[in-house]
Amino acid sequence: MCLGVPGKVLAIDGLNATVDFFGVKKELRLDVVDEPVSVGDYVLNHVGFAIRRIPAEEVGETLALFDQILKDVAPDDLMAADVIGEMAAGKEQGK
């Protein structure tokens, strides 16, 4: 529940951002994040809110863990379930 999942910002409209999480597009709120976020930045998402802009040089490292969790695990893996839950927390795009 406190995991937070990184995604890439595709578009910004006020305090709503469209973010790509490993190919899944979701809308996130930008109320909470403390630095200006631009298109192309990576942000950590927790329950539908961006909580942190990830510095560019750290993006690869941060993505690696989640990439592996999503790729090569059993369907009932707890960490994978938390990651998928975090991704689901964003609003469906266009709704």
Next chain:
Amino acid sequence: MTSDPLLAQLKFRDPQKARALAAALQREVDAIGRDEITVMHVCGSHEQSIARFGIRALLPRQLSLIMGPGCPVCVTDAPEIDEGVALARQGCRVLTYGDMLKVPGTVQSLGDAQADGGKVDVVYGVEQAVEIAKARPDEEVVFFSSGFETTAVGTAAAILRGLPKNLSVLSAHKYVPPAMEIVAGMPGSKVEAFLAAGHAAIITGCDCFRPMARKYRMPIVVTGFEPLDVLAAVLKTVEMIRRKEHDVANCYPRCVTGPGNLPAQKMLWRVFEPVGGQWRGIAVIPDGNLRLKPEFAAVDARRRFRIDVKGLWDYAPRQLADRCICGEIMAGFKSPKDCPLFGKECLPESPVGACMVSSEGTCKIWHQYGGVPDLKEVG
């Protein structure tokens, strides 16, 4: 702290680096020269990483890495669940995170209330609760919000933006730092240092742990969730134990700063106030529960409704729960393998205690990743 050579080693999840870290750890532990060193972490996501990647197998025999009260779902007390169950029985639509459904209340879980015909739905976040309330303007919708400060900030942001008229919040949010203090100060506690949860610290920053580190004379090290993040942080912690450094170290500088996310803290404390309350099985934690301030009474389910929990308590008494040791596990005195119910009467599909319910609970994590993931015990 970013110049710390330790951090340069975190770039990969390379087994060689893990072994090098483990060897360094052994040297530190040998230099301390004691038979028992206990480090506690307070994050379900850390436990997932530790159990999933078998990190305990790399630790020196003398070093115990245990999980404390790091699962907000697990420490939600039965009377708080009862409030949600009562509201569902009173006709409200109760929305909550999926993990909360099976957490035992005094009489019923929210899942039981749902099976009885109560309107209980799972959401992934407050934004979905807002959408559902908008789509059902003729219903009273209650968001049973749980989670530590990281999650509470989202609830606060939504409240500050304005909720639909028919939506209120039943806050079961918890604040971790006071619980760490209580556990550190428990008589007989073996905890010598804490690993603090990286993502909660994104919000709070790591400076807030410094007074506690000094008061309880222990290192507190903030870290992330990569297996090498955890291992490097354990090494840093043990190094600090050896040097008697009662201070804070940040092993997660790519996300965590000293002061933390100040606008988020402002939102959090604008909406919530810390009050004392029971954490399931552990203790009454002063300032451990986050409740809505009186000025947000209009969206506070506790003030909007007369919640009839007493009506619930006339029903069945608790049974197996009396033998549950979740509280002692979360306080660091026992592990799931000490529990007579673990893996027998208490299973993920029929949990007795809350630690078997959540994907962040120690018991459920140990159950999934092979029961006792402590490879040093099998040689």
